[in-house]
Amino acid sequence: MQRSNTDVWVGLFVLLGGAALLFLALQSANLLTLNFDKGYQVSAKFDNIGGLKPKAAVKSSGVVVGRVESITFDDKTFQAKVTLSMEKRYAFPKDSSLKILTSGLLGEQYIGIEAGADTANLAAGDAISTTQSAVVLENLISQFLYSKAADGPSADKAKP
Secondary structure, eight states, X not given: OOOOHHHHHHHXXXXXHHHHHHHHHHHHTTOOOOOOSOOEEEEEEESOXXXXXXXXXXXXXXXXXXXXXXXXXXXXXXXXXXXEEEOTTOOOBTTOEEEEEESSSSXXXXXXXXXXXXXXXXXXXXXXXXXXXXXOHHHHHHHHHHHHHHHOSOHHHHXX
């Protein structure tokens, strides 16, 4: 069988389309970031990280300013140590604070950073000490149920 020039071009077009779909799928799932400009790394410790995963976004005012590089467990303080890779063009004060937030009711978790008022900025290797752990939905439900059970029967039902 003889191959024509058209067959080669169609094959290349199909391969290019498949590569583009793969690229879009990886980008939308936050599994691929094309940032060749190295930033700086900072770390923070949290009591509970919930469902936070590596490569999760670090956002300030809704803008992605970095990514979660790694998550490890510190067996001395019994806390999760999160290493963040911040983009070089965004400089935050040293007294900035971090929160683990959820996009939507049951969406993916990300880290929100709120800028402080210090004159010195974060540098590579710094540790952020002001953190707020993730709100775990199961804990909220159990606290609500426990408080309702502790209230007991209402005073209206007790009257004859």
